[in-house]
Amino acid sequence: MQPTDISDPQYFHKVVDCQWGCPAHTDVPGYIRLIAQGRFTDAYMLNRQTNVFPGILGRVCDRPCEPACRRGRVEDKPVAICRLKRVAADNRDDVTALLPKPVRQKNGKRVALVGAGPASLAVANDLLPLGYEVVIFEALEVPGGLMRSNIPSFRLPAEVLDEEIGMIVGMGADLRLGTPVKSMKALLAENFDAVFVGSGAPRGKNLKLPGRDAASEHIHIGIAWLESVAFGHVERIGEKVLIIGVGNTAMDCCRTSLRLGAKSVKVMARKPRQFFKASPWELEDAEEETVEIVVNHAPKSFVIENGKLAGMVFEKMAYEFDARGRITAEKVVGEELFPCDDVVLAIGQENAFPWIERDLGIEFDKWDVPVVDPSTYQGTRPGVFFGGDAAFGPKNIIWAVEHGHQAAISIHRHCQSQDLRERPPYGMNLATSKMGMHEWAYSNAYDPVERRIMPHVSLKERFSKLNLEVELGYTPEQFTKEVERCLNCDIQTVFTAKLCIECDACVDVCPTRCLTITGNGEEAELRRRLSAPAVNTGQDLYVSAELPQTRRVMVKDEDLCIRCGLCAERCPTGAWDMQKFTLKVPYAADDTAGTLAPVRTGT
Numbered sequence: 001m002q003p004t005d006i007s008d009p010q011y012f013h014k015v016v017d018c019q020w021g022c023p024a025h026t027d028v029p030g031y032i033r034l035i036a037q038g039r040f041t042d043a044y045m046l047n048r049q050t051n052v053f054p055g056i057l058g059r060v061c062d063r064p065c066e067p068a069c070r071r072g073r074v075e076d077k078p079v080a081i082c083r084l085k086r087v088a089a090d091n092r093d094d095v096t097a098l099l100p101k102p103v104r105q106k107n108g109k110r111v112a113l114v115g116a117g118p119a120s121l122a123v124a125n126d127l128l129p130l131g132y133e134v135v136i137f138e139a140l141e142v143p144g145g146l147m148r149s150n151i152p153s154f155r156l157p158a159e160v161l162d163e164e165i166g167m168i169v170g171m172g173a174d175l176r177l178g179t180p181v182k183s184m185k186a187l188l189a190e191n192f193d194a195v196f197v198g199s200g201a202p203r204g205k206n207l208k209l210p211g212r213d214a215a216s217e218h219i220h221i222g223i224a225w226l227e228s229v230a231f232g233h234v235e236r237i238g239e240k241v242l243i244i245g246v247g248n249t250a251m252d253c254c255r256t257s258l259r260l261g262a263k264s265v266k267v268m269a270r271k272p273r274q275f276f277k278a279s280p281w282e283l284e285d286a287e288e289e290t291v292e293i294v295v296n297h298a299p300k301s302f303v304i305e306n307g308k309l310a311g312m313v314f315e316k317m318a319y320e321f322d323a324r325g326r327i328t329a330e331k332v333v334g335e336e337l338f339p340c341d342d343v344v345l346a347i348g349q350e351n352a353f354p355w356i357e358r359d360l361g362i363e364f365d366k367w368d369v370p371v372v373d374p375s376t377y378q379g380t381r382p383g384v385f386f387g388g389d390a391a392f393g394p395k396n397i398i399w400a401v402e403h404g405h406q407a408a409i410s411i412h413r414h415c416q417s418q419d420l421r422e423r424p425p426y427g428m429n430l431a432t433s434k435m436g437m438h439e440w441a442y443s444n445a446y447d448p449v450e451r452r453i454m455p456h457v458s459l460k461e462r463f464s465k466l467n468l469e470v471e472l473g474y475t476p477e478q479f480t481k482e483v484e485r486c487l488n489c490d491i492q493t494v495f496t497a498k499l500c501i502e503c504d505a506c507v508d509v510c511p512t513r514c515l516t517i518t519g520n521g522e523e524a525e526l527r528r529r530l531s532a533p534a535v536n537t538g539q540d541l542y543v544s545a546e547l548p549q550t551r552r553v554m555v556k557d558e559d560l561c562i563r564c565g566l567c568a569e570r571c572p573t574g575a576w577d578m579q580k581f582t583l584k585v586p587y588a589a590d591d592t593a594g595t596l597a598p599v600r601t602g603t
Helices: 009-015 019-020 029-037 040-052 053-059 080-092 118-130 158-169 182-189 222-230 248-259 282-288 397-415 476-485 503-507 523-526 566-570 588-593
Strands: 109-112 133-137 174-176 194-197 219-221 240-244 264-268 292-294 297-305 310-323 327-339 344-347 384-386 427-432 434-436 491-495 513-520 542-545 552-557 576-584
Touching: 009 019, 009 427, 009 513, 009 566, 009 576, 019 029, 019 384, 029 040, 029 080, 029 476, 040 053, 040 080, 040 397, 053 158, 080 476, 118 133, 118 158, 118 194, 118 397, 118 588, 174 384, 182 194, 194 397, 219 222, 222 248, 222 344, 248 264, 248 282, 248 344, 282 292, 297 327, 310 344, 384 397, 397 588, 434 588, 491 552, 503 513, 503 566, 566 576
Parallel strands: 109 133, 109 194, 133 174, 194 384, 219 344, 240 264, 240 344, 264 292
Antiparallel strands: 297 310, 310 327, 427 576, 491 576, 513 552, 542 552
């Protein structure tokens, strides 16, 4: 194997699994250490650089970082990354003075944003400080998009939304509420220099089954129903409710039903639990609130009695699986009737673009979704960009934020007549964490404490008020323990081959056997003969240059390292050092200042 090129920012970025797993590449270990030091405002601002909405996402993020967390490889549960994000947001000081200020001198370019959801707001966040005139068109009377209309207030309070959206709009955005865009042609005629479509996936899927039309009064489309609840148009529901679908929207629907007076709520799933789309914690919260989840039941028909919805008939399903757990066959093994007063359909969402005329050079695919370049976020008409659910279908808020960041770079380059495919590069800093012979600027001892449990409002109390936030947030005692569970994956073990005397001290002291001094070879063969076989090929091997004495190489299995620093403490020559890796994520502002060159400091 060739020596590992650690001058490439993406090498260490990939090793920081949580940051690599986050679509916006948030510096997770960095902000967790700031929380550990009681620097909540600094932690919040570090978070805000990438994800824009720390308070919002600290409550409702889909947490792609947590399955990637290295802590999950040494025990059952990862670090509570999302909930620590909320700790920073809930305990920070006023950050007004730290936010970008509205610019007095505009740059003469106008950008229209369709929809005031997370993708559009992220675009505005990045372009306003550069002097762009940003006009946001929002059909609703309040901003936030699906964050506002489809996430219940008992999970995401309105004041949290208002504050963090206000931080962006306060930079000088022209927010036009209650102003739906009814014609792309008319919008383009207003001579904007660029248009960004961040209108979400606002149409819920229907279920055309026998009895559907006759029972329409008591059959609701999930996202439309949640919006009606959010704005006070729906205040009650029947006592027996069936929710069709098992995604996160279905979980919001079933829990909302309980708060509107339902006595019995069942979530009906066509497949077994391992195929559910809902996040595990969403399922846990629903079941804690007495929601029953019924598996292997496919809807067949609506039952009408005396002109009114009385129930639904479901086919009972049985499945066969292969060795990898995939369904290979299915069959109907019976039928079952479930009485109900109301049904909520939460079986998916679709994009809806009736307002985009089809003669503008904006192409749509066979699913009636715009054709979007996945690297530039531009549609087939130059100057028209898409992001969030409007571009790639329903995902989650953190993905929409990253789409906004990337689209802002493209919009800026478009307005400056630059090639959209030339993206500003990622960069990095590496700085030694050494404080003394055996002291480091981070907590390097492994803490065996288990993941802290989030305190909730009591079951009796939480149904008394629709907008009563259920999760209370970590107490100081809880987050003080939780931050110590972080393994500091951004502190990298950096090796200098010319200093190594091959004494094997580092190999002997390593508690996970992740280090080996051996002859070089092909990767597959080399992985088999390390101190501990490196079986996770998704994690790289760190291979040094040839060692001066024997021409062997130092090999480190990145999968096993827990950043304890013992190798660097034990090394008599300083060949090993623990260095803080900081990823420099490029934004539209960096494209203005010039490219980001990788910077390396330390040993």
